[in-house]
Amino acid sequence: MDIKTVAASLNGSKPIDTRSQERTLAEQNSKPSPASQQTDQVTLTNVSQKLAQVSVASETPDDRQAKIDQIKAAIAAGEYPINPDKIASKLIETERMFAGLN
Numbered sequence: 001m002d003i004k005t006v007a008a009s010l011n012g013s014k015p016i017d018t019r020s021q022e023r024t025l026a027e028q029n030s031k032p033s034p035a036s037q038q039t040d041q042v043t044l045t046n047v048s049q050k051l052a053q054v055s056v057a058s059e060t061p062d063d064r065q066a067k068i069d070q071i072k073a074a075i076a077a078g079e080y081p082i083n084p085d086k087i088a089s090k091l092i093e094t095e096r097m098f099a100g101l102n
Helices: 003-011 019-030 047-058 061-076 086-097
Strands: none
Touching: 047 086
């Protein structure tokens, strides 16, 4: 049931069929205009290009899983070496890369 029909019957007026008007407007708006026929272009930043290179150069899933398993075993045995200076320098390097300073 259309809400407009109910509202019109309550106040005694004739219901208005707006669906045909909406269809006409939709058909007019669906015709491509010269401005909408332009093509979009995307330009990648240096950071996104670097991330794409890292993705391509990554190891195969089997190699990666073997490395993960090795690290998990070392952590469980308490033998995994932690180098705070290396962690800090990598964090700084990553921040510089995202800030565009590198």
